[in-house]
Amino acid sequence: MEKFDLYILGCGSALPTGRHYPTSQVLNIREKLFMIDCAEGTQLQLRRQKLKFSRLNHIFISHLHGDHCFGLIGMLSTFDLLGRTSKLHIYSPGEDLEKLMRPWISYFCRSIGYDIVFHAINSKEEAIVYEDRSLTVSTIPLKHRVPCCGFLFREKSPLPHIRRDMIDFLGIPFYAINAIKQGAGWTDAEGRIWRHEELVTAADTGRSYAYCSDTVYRPQLSEIVKGVDLLFHESTFADDALKRAKETYHSTARQAATVAKNAEVKRLIIGHFSARYEDEHQLLEEAKSVFADTILAKEGLKISL
Amino acid sequence: MEKFDLYILGCGSALPTGRHYPTSQVLNIREKLFMIDCAEGTQLQLRRQKLKFSRLNHIFISHLHGDHCFGLIGMLSTFDLLGRTSKLHIYSPGEDLEKLMRPWISYFCRSIGYDIVFHAINSKEEAIVYEDRSLTVSTIPLKHRVPCCGFLFREKSPLPHIRRDMIDFLGIPFYAINAIKQGAGWTDAEGRIWRHEELVTAADTGRSYAYCSDTVYRPQLSEIVKGVDLLFHESTFADDALKRAKETYHSTARQAATVAKNAEVKRLIIGHFSARYEDEHQLLEEAKSVFADTILAKEGLKISL
Numbered sequence: 001m002e003k004f005d006l007y008i009l010g011c012g013s014a015l016p017t018g019r020h021y022p023t024s025q026v027l028n029i030r031e032k033l034f035m036i037d038c039a040e041g042t043q044l045q046l047r048r049q050k051l052k053f054s055r056l057n058h059i060f061i062s063h064l065h066g067d068h069c070f071g072l073i074g075m076l077s078t079f080d081l082l083g084r085t086s087k088l089h090i091y092s093p094g095e096d097l098e099k100l101m102r103p104w105i106s107y108f109c110r111s112i113g114y115d116i117v118f119h120a121i122n123s124k125e126e127a128i129v130y131e132d133r134s135l136t137v138s139t140i141p142l143k144h145r146v147p148c149c150g151f152l153f154r155e156k157s158p159l160p161h162i163r164r165d166m167i168d169f170l171g172i173p174f175y176a177i178n179a180i181k182q183g184a185g186w187t188d189a190e191g192r193i194w195r196h197e198e199l200v201t202a203a204d205t206g207r208s209y210a211y212c213s214d215t216v217y218r219p220q221l222s223e224i225v226k227g228v229d230l231l232f233h234e235s236t237f238a239d240d241a242l243k244r245a246k247e248t249y250h251s252t253a254r255q256a257a258t259v260a261k262n263a264e265v266k267r268l269i270i271g272h273f274s275a276r277y278e279d280e281h282q283l284l285e286e287a288k289s290v291f292a293d294t295i296l297a298k299e300g301l302k303i304s305l
Numbered sequence: 306m307e308k309f310d311l312y313i314l315g316c317g318s319a320l321p322t323g324r325h326y327p328t329s330q331v332l333n334i335r336e337k338l339f340m341i342d343c344a345e346g347t348q349l350q351l352r353r354q355k356l357k358f359s360r361l362n363h364i365f366i367s368h369l370h371g372d373h374c375f376g377l378i379g380m381l382s383t384f385d386l387l388g389r390t391s392k393l394h395i396y397s398p399g400e401d402l403e404k405l406m407r408p409w410i411s412y413f414c415r416s417i418g419y420d421i422v423f424h425a426i427n428s429k430e431e432a433i434v435y436e437d438r439s440l441t442v443s444t445i446p447l448k449h450r451v452p453c454c455g456f457l458f459r460e461k462s463p464l465p466h467i468r469r470d471m472i473d474f475l476g477i478p479f480y481a482i483n484a485i486k487q488g489a490g491w492t493d494a495e496g497r498i499w500r501h502e503e504l505v506t507a508a509d510t511g512r513s514y515a516y517c518s519d520t521v522y523r524p525q526l527s528e529i530v531k532g533v534d535l536l537f538h539e540s541t542f543a544d545d546a547l548k549r550a551k552e553t554y555h556s557t558a559r560q561a562a563t564v565a566k567n568a569e570v571k572r573l574i575i576g577h578f579s580a581r582y583e584d585e586h587q588l589l590e591e592a593k594s595v596f597a598d599t600i601l602a603k604e605g606l607k608i609s610l
Contacts, residue, residue: 100409
C-alpha cells in the first residue's frame with residue numbers, strides 16, 4: 001500500500017519543558033511530505049527523523065501562536081542555505097503570517113533561490129485548500145483565542161480493482177483495462193455487453209487523518225471528522241484543569257475522547273500537553289475511559305495508516 | 306569564590322544536525338545570567354540546564370545571522386507567558402534587530418508585561434557596552450559577512466585582602482576595615498601611621514572570558530583578548546576546508562588556536578562546528594597541535610572560572 005504515515009515532531013504546548021518540543025507534525029503521503037504547524041526546533045526534529053527536506057512543499061499552520069509557527073523562519077532559512085529551488089506553499093488563517101514573515105525572509109535570506117507562496121485561508125469555513133490526484137486537504141473550523149483551524153487529510157478513493165478472472169475469461173487486452181477501471185464496460189467478440197460492475201470489485205476506501213489543535217471543546221467537531229482513520233485532538237489539560245481549559249480555549253483529554261467517540265473514529269492520538277504534567281498518563285487514562293483506542297503523542301512516534 | 310560559570314547551550318553552526326544546537330551560551334557571574342547569542346532552541350536548552358529565566362536580564366547578540374538570533378522571539382514570548390515584569394536588555398550591532406523584532410513582539414506578545422530595551426552597538430570599535438559594580442562587557446570587533454562583534458567579559462579587580470595578623474596586632478576595629486580595603490591607612494593609639502600597603506595583600510585578578518564568533522581569521526584579535534582566562538573562538542572548519550573558511554568568513558581550528566597561543570590565554574574552547582564534521586576530533590587535534598589547552602564545546606558543558 002502507498003505510504004500514509006504520520007510523524008510527531010513535537011507535542012508540547014507553549015511553555016518549554018525538557019520533555020517535549022512544541023507542536024509540529026509531518027505526513028508522508030505517497031512520498032510527498034506535508035507539514036502541520038512548525039514550532040521552534042522543527043527543523044532539528046525533521047533532521048532527527050531523517051525526513052527529506054526536499055520532499056516538503058506544503059506547510060499548514062493552524063494559527064499564529066508562537067508554539068505553532070516560530071520554527072518557520074529557521075527552516076526557510078536552512079532551505080535557502082541548502083540551495084532549494086522548488087516552490088514552497090504555506091497555508092495559514094488570514095494574511096498576517098505573510099506580513100510578519102516577508103521582512104524577515106528578505107533580511108535573513110537575502111538572495112533566496114526559491115519562491116514562497118503564502119495562502120491565506122478562511123479558518124471559519126470547511127473548505128478544500130489543497131488538492132492533488134490522490135488527496136484533498138480541507139480546513140476544520142476550531143475555536144481558540146485567535147483565528148484557528150484544523151486540517152483534514154483525505155485520500156481520494158482509488159480506482160476499483162480489476163477482476164483478473166474476468167479479464168482472462170474474456171481475453172480483454174491490456175490497452176482497455178484503464179478505461180474499465182475508470183468506469184467503462186466491455187463488448188466481447190460475440191457482441192455481448194459486460195457491465196463495468198461485472199468486471200471490477202470495489203475500490204479501497206481512501207484513508208483519512210484529522211488534526212485538531214488548538215481548540216476549546218467543540219461537540220460539533222464530531223460531524224466534521226466522522227469516521228476518520230486517525231484523529232489528533234489537542235488535550236492540553238486533564239480533568240483537574242477543566243475550568244482553565246475553558247478559560248484558555250483548550251480541551252481536556254476527556255473532551256478529546258468524547259469527540260473521538262461521537263465521531264466513531266478508528267483511533268485517537270492526543271497531544272499539545274501542558275507543561276504542568278510531569279508525565280501524561282493521567283491524560284491517557286482519562287481519555288481511555290471514554291474512548292479506548294487512544295494513544296499519547298510523543299516525539300519520534302510514527303503511525304502508518 | 307563568587308560564580309563565574311560558562312554554560313554551552315549550543316555550539317553548531319547554521320545547518321541543523323542531530324548532534325548540535327546552533328549557537329547560544331550563558332554566563333552566570335555572581336548569580337546574574339548573561340546570554341551570548343540566542344539561536345533556535347535556546348529556551349529549551351536553558352530549561353534543560355535548569356538556568357533560571359528570571360535571572361537573565363542581559364542578552365548579547367554577536368550578529369544578525371539566523372543561527373545566532375532565531376531563538377529570541379520564542380524566549381521573549383515565553384518570558385511574557387511566565388509573567389515577567391523586569392526589564393530585558395538586548396545588545397546587538399546596529400538597529401536592525403529592533404526593527405525586525407518589534408512587529409513580532411507586538412503581534413505575538415500582545416499585552417506584554419515587561420520592557421525590552423534594544424541597545425544598538427557599534428561592532429567596529431572596542432567599547433564597554435555594559436558595566437556594573439563587578440563586571441564590564443566590551444565589544445571585540447570581528448570580521449564576518451555582516452556586522453559582527455565578540456564580547457569580552459571582565460571581572461573588575463576586587464578589593465585587596467585585609468591582613469588578619471595586622472588587624473589583630475593593631476586591634477583595628479571592625480568599622481575601619483572597609484576604609485582600609487578601599488585604600489586608607491591606620492594611625493594607632495601611639496600615633497604611629499601604618500600605610501595601606503602594610504595592612505593588605507594584593508587583590509585577586511579579575512577573571513575574564515572572551516567570546517569570538519563568527520569571524521574570519523584575525524591575527525589582531527590576540528591583542529584584544531590578551532591573557533584572558535578562557536577564550537571561545539569559532540572553529541567552523543578544519544584544515545581541509547581552509548579555502549572555504551576564508552570564503553565564508555569563518556576560521557579553522559588551527560587559526561583559533563593560533564589566536565589563543567599569541568594571546569597567551571589560559572584556556573581555549575572551540576565551537577560553531579560545521580555540519581560536515583561527524584565528530585570534532587579532527588578539529589580538536591589540529592587546534593591542540595598549536596595550543597595544548599584546548600577543549601571542544603558541547604551542549605551541556607559547564608566551565609567554572
